[in-house]
Amino acid sequence: MSTDLRNAFIKTIPIMCGYLFLGFAFGISLQQAGFGAGWALLISTIVYAGSLQFVLVPFLASGAPLVSVFLTSLFVNSRHIFYGLSFLERFRRMKQAYPYMVFSLTDETYSVLCAQKDVDALSDRELFFIHLLDQLYWIVGSLGGALLGSVLPFDFTGIDFAMTALFGVIFYEQMEQAANRLPAVVGIGCAIVCLLLFGTENFLLPALVSAVVGLSLLRPWLGRERT
Known part of the structure; x- marks a missing residue:
């Protein structure tokens, strides 16, 4: 298990650098909208959908109807339907972990898996740890932003653009390779x-x-x- 965890950590170091910062940005956005660290933990645990979480902040602040939240979530995250199919059979072989693997497949985690020469060669544990570590990075960043956003003497206007910037970098690197x-x-x-x-x-x-x-x-x- 320690070997699988170590290998997964090495593979997810780039995601850690991005997710800690992006999660921090989300936590700050949530805190500025009037929601505390508990909300950051809850949303990052049960929603865990990067760009959608930034969209949810104004919805929560304005008390938007659930129908609007549902439709927006469907459109924003519909891309997962398309690229998630490529790993569906691999995840299904993981049995009890299958639901979590499907739930936790984000754009950035997908890019890590695509960068591997052969995903089938990865052990189930290593694959699981890749997903789990990525979500933990996001949760830690979110909590940090929600807890520290109110005390840091900076203007965080536009910090939510960090997610768009990360998508751009990932796209460029994938295209180069x-x-x-x-x-x-x-x-x-x-x-x-x-x-x-x-x-x-x-x-x-x-x-x-x-x-x-x-x-x-x-x-x-x-x-x-x-x-």
């Missing part, structure tokens, strides 16, 4: 077109669907090496 950049071009193109057609509030789900369809049609070309 990819043998074929066509999927990135397709994804960017679908996002831009859907953004222009549907606006900022409604473009995410259509962009994901069109990207999946486009990549499925272009599948014969996706295996070609980049030149």
